[in-house]
Amino acid sequence: MAATAISTVPLRKPPLCLYSQPQTQTQIKAPDHSKTHDHKLAINGPSELSGHVAISGSKNAALPILAATLCCSGTSKITNVPSLSDTRTMASILGSLGAEVEVFDDEILVNTDGVRSFEPNSEEISKIRGGFFVVGPLLARFGAAVVAFPGGCDIGARPVDLYIRGLRALGAVVDLRDGKVQAYAANGRGLVGGRFQLDYPSVGATETLMMAASLADGVTVLSNVAKEPEVVSLAHFLRDTGACIEGAGGDRIVIKGKSSLHGSECTVAPDRIEAGSFMLAAAITRSCISISRVVPSDVSCLIDKLRAAGCKIRRCSRDNLEVSAVSTDGANLNGFDIKTGPFPAFPTDLQPQTMALLTTCDGSSIVEESVFERRMGHAHELIKLGARIQVCGSTALVSGKDRGRSLSGSSVVATDLRGGMSLVLAGLAANGTTEISGVEHIDRGYENLVMKLQRLGADVKKLVPLPCPPQQ
Numbered sequence: 001m002a003a004t005a006i007s008t009v010p011l012r013k014p015p016l017c018l019y020s021q022p023q024t025q026t027q028i029k030a031p032d033h034s035k036t037h038d039h040k041l042a043i044n045g046p047s048e049l050s051g052h053v054a055i056s057g058s059k060n061a062a063l064p065i066l067a068a069t070l071c072c073s074g075t076s077k078i079t080n081v082p083s084l085s086d087t088r089t090m091a092s093i094l095g096s097l098g099a100e101v102e103v104f105d106d107e108i109l110v111n112t113d114g115v116r117s118f119e120p121n122s123e124e125i126s127k128i129r130g131g132f133f134v135v136g137p138l139l140a141r142f143g144a145a146v147v148a149f150p151g152g153c154d155i156g157a158r159p160v161d162l163y164i165r166g167l168r169a170l171g172a173v174v175d176l177r178d179g180k181v182q183a184y185a186a187n188g189r190g191l192v193g194g195r196f197q198l199d200y201p202s203v204g205a206t207e208t209l210m211m212a213a214s215l216a217d218g219v220t221v222l223s224n225v226a227k228e229p230e231v232v233s234l235a236h237f238l239r240d241t242g243a244c245i246e247g248a249g250g251d252r253i254v255i256k257g258k259s260s261l262h263g264s265e266c267t268v269a270p271d272r273i274e275a276g277s278f279m280l281a282a283a284i285t286r287s288c289i290s291i292s293r294v295v296p297s298d299v300s301c302l303i304d305k306l307r308a309a310g311c312k313i314r315r316c317s318r319d320n321l322e323v324s325a326v327s328t329d330g331a332n333l334n335g336f337d338i339k340t341g342p343f344p345a346f347p348t349d350l351q352p353q354t355m356a357l358l359t360t361c362d363g364s365s366i367v368e369e370s371v372f373e374r375r376m377g378h379a380h381e382l383i384k385l386g387a388r389i390q391v392c393g394s395t396a397l398v399s400g401k402d403r404g405r406s407l408s409g410s411s412v413v414a415t416d417l418r419g420g421m422s423l424v425l426a427g428l429a430a431n432g433t434t435e436i437s438g439v440e441h442i443d444r445g446y447e448n449l450v451m452k453l454q455r456l457g458a459d460v461k462k463l464v465p466l467p468c469p470p471q472q
Ligand SMILES: CC(=O)N[C@H]1[C@@H](OP(=O)(O)OP(=O)(O)OC[C@H]2O[C@@H](n3ccc(=O)[nH]c3=O)[C@H](O)[C@@H]2O)O[C@H](CO)[C@@H](O)[C@@H]1O
Pocket: 060, 061, 063, 129, 130, 156, 157, 158, 159, 160, 161, 162, 163, 164, 200, 201, 202, 203, 204, 205, 226, 348, 349, 371, 372, 373
């Protein structure tokens, strides 16, 4: 397939990757992300950061929007897509269904006119959580979906029962067979509008049901839905494709189904979790940095906590924050408590990074994780760096800095994305060298992390093993 196969593609450099399923097309396989499994990060601390960092597009906003292109005929153009293993995997999933997908640096074009399959590549689905979202669009537009159980961070059981019950409420017949969710629109008819109250405001289930309901016959009312900014971003995109959705960002979403939706363009919103992670990088290194492409209201919870700890946070323009933790009087930052929860509560995806900061603050802090039942793995790695943390179930008691005690570099293992980032932050603050393995987890969610940190003045590099010399 040539780059000009889609008529809306302007003349420009060829795509980095093409994904398409039909055998008549050239098939270029997804990059093999397993190759990064033996990479490590080496950080020499302590670092003092300065300067400016621009936040990339949001992974968690991009993934459902990419899935939603399956609801639309023709071509959709999604820009400001972060170049991450997760977004590349999603592109490959769409390609495995027969969509023509062209991946440029920060832009993905998806033409769904060639979609002939309703069973995406299971290996790819099992790598990321967001891959499962295609179940909604496939079922709604093509009447069937056979989708393997998803992957993503190993931070809890992460079932898909709410998706299944919600799709049943829209008239789907759903079975679990051969390790896959097999869903059909009953009697060969499409989905029908219905009412569904989620037991818990699951982000992915809300997004999946919004996509499915957009093409169902009649009105759907979803209640106790997720209110995360990514849900609102998806609603904006779907509306631009012709969908009729009201209430996203609130507790109840009402969707009037349409018989078809058309391709559209969309710019992915900035990543609030990446923004929060850099705010915490400034705080843990007691530095001052400016961060652009932030939506301050998306990170207001963290702003409040950091201000209470003693950081100065100044809004320089609509989407630019200056975060300073430089002490003018020798006083340390104060510890604080957090309890994660659905938006607008403290985001679970910033819990590990915040825990890293708290290990360097004065006093004791309590970290309560209420969203995922197994999201404390990073605490054990932080302890290897000298942190004092006691974990009891989903609660951690963090004893902060005492009598000048500080973190010191060591070898640690990232076992999930945000836990990995908490180790990077701790490594920036620690004395000596911190070597982090399991970098492939961090690569799922932070675009150009090493380069961004280097530009802020951190001494950080990726260690890539040399290839073995050929056997004689
Ligand atoms: C790709 C993506 O957008 N990932 C985000 C999304 O994940 P994800 O959409 O998977 O998170 P959910 O909001 O669905 O999960 C929240 C809780 O609900 C439970 N649950 C979920 C679905 C279900 O059918 N049954 C059920 O019990 C989960 O196990 C978890 O305990 O929101 C999470 C919560 O903000 C974030 O941490 C993830 O970064």
